[in-house]
Amino acid sequence: MAEFKLKDKKWNKEWEIEIAEEWKSKKMYKFNKNTKKKVYSIDTPPPYVNAPVHAGHATVYTLMDMFARFRRLVGYEVLFPLGLDRNGLPIEIAAERRFNISPERYSREEFIKACEKLLEEYSMKSAETFFKLGISFNSWDVGTDIGEVYLTDMPEYRALTQATFIELWKKGLVYEEEYISNYCVELKTTVADSEIEHKEVEGYLNYIKFKVRESGEEIVIATTRPELLGACQMIIFNPNDDRYKHLEGKHAILPIYNREVPIKSHPYAKPEFGSGLVMMCSFGDYTDIRFFREQNLHPIILIDENGRMNEKSGPLQGLKVEEAREKIVEILDEKGLVVKREKVKHKIPICERTKTPIEFIPLKEFYLKQVEFKEEIRKISRNMKFFSEESRQILENWIDTISFDWPISRRRYYATEIPLWYCKNCNEVIVPEPGRYYVPWKEKPPVSKCPNCGSKEFKGEERVFDTWFDSSITPLFIGGYGRYNDFFKKKLDEKITLRPQGKEIIRTWLYYTLLRVYFITGKEAFDHVWIHYHVLDEKGNKMSKSLGNVIDPREIIEKYGAEPFRLWCAFEGNMHKGDFRLSFERVESAGKFLTKLWNVSRFVSAFDYVDKVDFLTETDKSVLVKHNNIIEEVYESYMKYEVHDAAVLLRDYLWDVFASHYIEMVKSRAYNNDGIYTKEEQKSALFTLHRILKDVLVMLHPIIPFITYKIMKDVYGENIIEMEFPQPIDVTSEIDFEDIMEINSKIWKYKKDRNISLRDELNKIKINKKFMPLGRDLKVMHKIKNIEYRDGKEVEIE
RNA sequence: GGGCUGGUAGUCUAGUCUGGCUAUGACGCCGCCCUUACAAGGCGGAGGGCGCCGGUUCAAAUCCGGCCCGGCCCACCA
Numbered sequence: 001m002a003e004f005k006l007k008d009k010k011w012n013k014e015w016e017i018e019i020a021e022e023w024k025s026k027k028m029y030k031f032n033k034n035t036k037k038k039v040y041s042i043d044t045p046p047p048y049v050n051a052p053v054h055a056g057h058a059t060v061y062t063l064m065d066m067f068a069r070f071r072r073l074v075g076y077e078v079l080f081p082l083g084l085d086r087n088g089l090p091i092e093i094a095a096e097r098r099f100n101i102s103p104e105r106y107s108r109e110e111f112i113k114a115c116e117k118l119l120e121e122y123s124m125k126s127a128e129t130f131f132k133l134g135i136s137f138n139s140w141d142v143g144t145d146i147g148e149v150y151l152t153d154m155p156e157y158r159a160l161t162q163a164t165f166i167e168l169w170k171k172g173l174v175y176e177e178e179y180i181s182n183y184c185v186e187l188k189t190t191v192a193d194s195e196i197e198h199k200e201v202e203g204y205l206n207y208i209k210f211k212v213r214e215s216g217e218e219i220v221i222a223t224t225r226p227e228l229l230g231a232c233q234m235i236i237f238n239p240n241d242d243r244y245k246h247l248e249g250k251h252a253i254l255p256i257y258n259r260e261v262p263i264k265s266h267p268y269a270k271p272e273f274g275s276g277l278v279m280m281c282s283f284g285d286y287t288d289i290r291f292f293r294e295q296n297l298h299p300i301i302l303i304d305e306n307g308r309m310n311e312k313s314g315p316l317q318g319l320k321v322e323e324a325r326e327k328i329v330e331i332l333d334e335k336g337l338v339v340k341r342e343k344v345k346h347k348i349p350i351c352e353r354t355k356t357p358i359e360f361i362p363l364k365e366f367y368l369k370q371v372e373f374k375e376e377i378r379k380i381s382r383n384m385k386f387f388s389e390e391s392r393q394i395l396e397n398w399i400d401t402i403s404f405d406w407p408i409s410r411r412r413y414y415a416t417e418i419p420l421w422y423c424k425n426c427n428e429v430i431v432p433e434p435g436r437y438y439v440p441w442k443e444k445p446p447v448s449k450c451p452n453c454g455s456k457e458f459k460g461e462e463r464v465f466d467t468w469f470d471s472s473i474t475p476l477f478i479g480g481y482g483r484y485n486d487f488f489k490k491k492l493d494e495k496i497t498l499r500p501q502g503k504e505i506i507r508t509w510l511y512y513t514l515l516r517v518y519f520i521t522g523k524e525a526f527d528h529v530w531i532h533y534h535v536l537d538e539k540g541n542k543m544s545k546s547l548g549n550v551i552d553p554r555e556i557i558e559k560y561g562a563e564p565f566r567l568w569c570a571f572e573g574n575m576h577k578g579d580f581r582l583s584f585e586r587v588e589s590a591g592k593f594l595t596k597l598w599n600v601s602r603f604v605s606a607f608d609y610v611d612k613v614d615f616l617t618e619t620d621k622s623v624l625v626k627h628n629n630i631i632e633e634v635y636e637s638y639m640k641y642e643v644h645d646a647a648v649l650l651r652d653y654l655w656d657v658f659a660s661h662y663i664e665m666v667k668s669r670a671y672n673n674d675g676i677y678t679k680e681e682q683k684s685a686l687f688t689l690h691r692i693l694k695d696v697l698v699m700l701h702p703i704i705p706f707i708t709y710k711i712m713k714d715v716y717g718e719n720i721i722e723m724e725f726p727q728p729i730d731v732t733s734e735i736d737f738e739d740i741m742e743i744n745s746k747i748w749k750y751k752k753d754r755n756i757s758l759r760d761e762l763n764k765i766k767i768n769k770k771f772m773p774l775g776r777d778l779k780v781m782h783k784i785k786n787i788e789y790r791d792g793k794e795v796e797i798e
Numbered sequence: 799g800g801g802c803u804g805g806u807a808g809u810c811u812a813g814u815c816u817g818g819c820u821a822u823g824a825c826g827c828c829g830c831c832c833u834u835a836c837a838a839g840g841c842g843g844a845g846g847g848c849g850c851c852g853g854u855u856c857a858a859a860u861c862c863g864g865c866c867c868g869g870c871c872c873a874c875c876a
Contacts (some may be wrong), residue, residue, distance in 0.1 A: 010838075198873095205876085223876060236876095270875055278876050287874035346875080393802055397872060441863045503870075534872095538809090563829080571824085572810080578803095579869085581810075588838090589825060595838045603835030648823085671834090752841055 003607035005715045011598040013561030014704045020134055028721055029149030031058045031079050031138040033480070033487050040076035041147045041496045043475045043526065044070060045509070046152060049122045053129040055582050056502075058553035061641060062569045063532070064500050065135045069702035070638045072136075073725040079147055079496075081478050082127060082137040085563050086153040088467035089187065089353055092414050115414040117642050118151075129553055133562045134705050146480050146487065152470050160477055160717065161470050163434030170431075174408070175722065178364040180299070182287050184351040185307030185321075189411040190365050191351055191598035193404060193465060194508045196358060198347045205274060207339035208332055210235070213251045213260055219244075219706050220339050220368075222274025224346060228281035228326035232301040233292070241276050251406040255337050256328070257314060264290075270626075285349070303359050314482040320420060321359065334461045366418065366463075367405040368777070370515055374399055377514055377745065380524040388576045391503055391531035398507040406512070415464035421445035425455035435482075442497040472512035474498070494521040497585040500530040530641055532575040534590050538583030540770045550584055553554030558583070563704050564591025570647035570703045593651055594707055595723055597700070600659050604693045605715040607670055610686040617681055618773035619668075620688040620735035623662045627692055628728040635700050635725065649704055655695050661741045663689070668780045676780070695726035728750060734770060742765060743795050747782045750797045761785060766796040 042064055044168040047057055068080040069077065095114045096102055101413040102539040103111045127140065127149070138147030144156045151157065168174050181190040206226045208219050221235065235252050237244035244265075251260045268291065269278045282299030292299055302313040302651050309316040311322045315331060316324040332338050349358040370377075378399050386392040395533075404785040409418060419572065421430035421437040432438055432446040440460030448458050473481075475496040479488045488494060501509055517525035536542060556565050572580045616624070628654050637645040666685040669677045694716065701720050747765065751758055761783040769789035771778070778784060 004835085006835095009838090192829070221876090225876080265811085268874070268876085289876075290874070304870055363813070392804070394871060395857095397801070401872060508873090586810090586825080592838055595836070599836035599839085601835085606835080652823085659836085660840090664833095667834085748841070754831090755830095757831095758841095 004602050006602040011485050016562050021704050030134040031137050033146045035077035037077040040071040041079035041495045044500045045501050046085040048085045053126050055551050055553050059535050061135050062566050066702040068642045079532045086151050087415050087470050093206045131255045132557050158416045159437040161416045166434040173369045180360050181217045181363045183361045186354040188334040188354045196349045197352050200347050205342040206345045209337045210252045220275045221277045221279050225284040227507040231302045234295045235263045235278045236269045236278050238269045238271045241271040270383040304508050365407045366409040366654040368408050370406050374665045383524045386527050399738045400617050408466050409525045410464040410466050417469050418461045418463050420461040421458045423450035423455050424457035427454040428452040462714050468508050468512045470518040496526050498528045499526040503531045515532045531577045534579045535582050538581050577770045598643050598648045601711045604689045607686050610683050613687040615680045617684045619777045620729050622735045622737045624729050625733045631726050665777050665781050698723050709711045714763045764798045
């Protein structure tokens with residue numbers, strides 16, 4: 001017996017950073033695009049740069065890292081790039097605050113410079129946490145080669161956004177049209193349906209008196225949006241509402257505005273709500289928009305692009321919408337026209353980002369066709385495998401509800417520009433060739449004179465793209481579409497293997513990506529979609545700053561290291577099936593496994609390494625059969641992204657089978673100090689000890705890469721990153737290792753019950769005769785004087 | 799209002815599709831033990847009858863019907 005090859009008594013979390021540095025400096029995970037291996041690729045979600053990585057990110061990236069590391073072990077070349085999202089509103093808002101500037105008061109150029117300055121400051125800060133967690137990204141350097149860190153605002157990325165836009169434009173999939181848009185007053189821009197949330201708010205249902213022109217009678221109308229009174233174009237009641245049938249075809253006079261509008265019956269009016277009479281205005285909500293279209297009514301727009309009432313609103317002009325709502329009630333009340341006000345709760349659409357109520361105003365925007373492709377998207381999405389299958393429903397539900405094309409233009413600044421110019425003379429649209437990054441608002445067009453009229457005066461497009469228009473091409477960018485077309489086509493088959501993402505962005509990131517990529521490649525963007533749930537605090541509440549229950553992953557790494565956190569990620573559950581609850585306590589207890597693994601390895605490391613044997617004892621055969629089963633089950637679990645199942649299997653196997661039973665059973669044989677075993681028998685034990693440890697280390701490596709790397713290196717001098725996932729060993733046994741464990745447990749319990757030390761001798765036990773080949777191991781292990789072998793199943797102890 | 803989910807000890811969880819041993823495991827709790835890798839360990843114990851009601855069955859967390867509660871998504875109650 002030699003010395004422990006693991007000198008230290010326990011695992012030290014300080015080693016993690018050294019190891020991470022080593023991996024980084026040796027470029028251990030660099031992607032080789034000329035590889036002969038099959039490629040496994042992951043479309044990692046680019047986190048936004050301006051916030052530190054939160055617990056959710058840390059967890060999700062750690063799980064993705066486990067997927068990546070597993071695939072490397074089973075022979076894939078793994079494409080696992082880090083991307084950073086830097087486009088869009090968050091950076092604009094941060095810049096406005098930091099430098100106290102606004103795009104209205106400063107030039108566009110200066111405003112963008114301010115954004116860039118701030119971005120420089122943020123740089124790669126968020127990557128620091130990923131690095132410490134041991135995430136095996138292909139590269140830590142920003143670049144455009146396959147696998148390098150990409151930024152969504154780098155010229156090459158923006159050029160690809162524009163190039164794909166130009167392709168869509170040429171295919172006739174983009175058009176510009178003035179429609180009623182969802183409009184966020186605060187952002188002063190259109191937002192897509194997918195960016196809208198609904199919020200329940202308290203408001204008033206105002207009952208207002210109108211006069212009927214023909215009869216002079218008073219009618220009462222209930223509304224939550226009285227400020228839109230001036231935009232009313234019709235009053236409706238339910239066809240079955242006997243109270244109002246006599247009004248059909250008559251006209252009502254709008255108070256204040258003194259305009260006549262028709263009264264008609266329409267099934268949309270619910271007799272039981274309010275007074276049963278509804279005023280239809282342009283536009284209080286989606287229903288109104290549909291109704292106006294259906295009835296072919298002419299809309300009157302009262303709200304301007306700043307969210308204020310315009311000149312058509314008469315006495316309300318200049319007021320904000322909410323102010324106008326109060327004001328008009330005051331005016332009506334003075335005239336004695338307000339019957340009553342009821343408090344009501346109702347849901348209103350709000351902007352996902354700013355939480356301000358959405359207004360509906362007509363704007364000219366670019367649209368990408370999607371309504372007519374719903375069925376195709378549904379069809380190709382069925383070629384993808386979802387983990388778990390239940391999340392597919394969220395996508396299908398969303399596709400069901402799409403009723404309008406996607407508005408892709410925005411009136412913002414730090415984003416990808418729409419690459420178009422217009423002839424000032426004849427309005428001809430100038431479309432550049434794809435490939436370069438174009439900035440039309442400050443660059444000259446690619447032509448010197450208009451191909452239509454010959455004019456030399458042009459105007460560059462000032463609008464930019466919706467951020468999702470950028471984000472929805474990540475698989476094309478990381479796959480090298482446009483830059484390495486051969487690789488993208490031949491090696492990737494135009495598809496990325498895995499899209500991992502949160503379920504809350506299924507209707508945006510996933511859906512838009514499928515749509516965009518379908519228009520380019522004609523097929524599904526991914527083979528697998530892994531939809532994850534969320535990380536909550538230990539009581540199951542969402543982490544939020546206001547609740548003060550946010551756990552910063554950096555704190556956890558600082559306190560426990562990356563490995564306990566990674567173990568927690570795996571042990572906590574399968575994230576595609578439910579939420580995770582995070583607490584320091586949970587991480588700490590998950591981390592205990594490291595100590596166990598370290599000690600087991602330390603023990604085994606003391607024995608001479610035997611990597612081949614001609615003879616195996618029955619005990620060893622039995623445990624190796626069990627071992628083969630574990631290899632198979634762990635492999636299957638990893639293949640299904642069920643890292644949790646793999647982790648639990650391995651933990652229980654190492655701890656409760658290998659350490660508690662097998663090691664205890666062969667200790668004496670491995671030492672063989674008294675020479676009661678033959679050399680062959682001893683070698684059989686040494687082989688089995690090393691073989692199981694080595695295989696378990698490899699199987700655990702995706703979950704806990706640092707400690708397994710260190711142990712493999714120190715004990716066996718091998719680089720675990722380059723090893724292969726274990727193969728089953730050619731062995732059979734008549735004895736189920738579970739039965740052996742049962743005998744051991746019975747004997748331990750027997751001694752415990754009688755308060756006998758484990759070292760004390762037992763006179764006699766009776767066991768089934770099939771266990772005869774284990775006799776000596778059992779005798780030595782439990783200090784049994786006599787074993788009687790017989791037919792019965794039970795274990796008897798005397 | 800619709801859809802999808804889930805409801806098992808103090809907490810989390812397996813089992814439910816394919817009914818059947820005394821309902822799995824973990825954390826925590828309690829008690830005992832330093833057994834030559836490991837007290838960041840080992841051994842043992844207490845604690846639930848599976849959201850509620852009814853049905854099918856020799857037998858139900860498991861199948862059927864209804865209801866209640868939570869989460870997520872969707873939806874035109876002004």
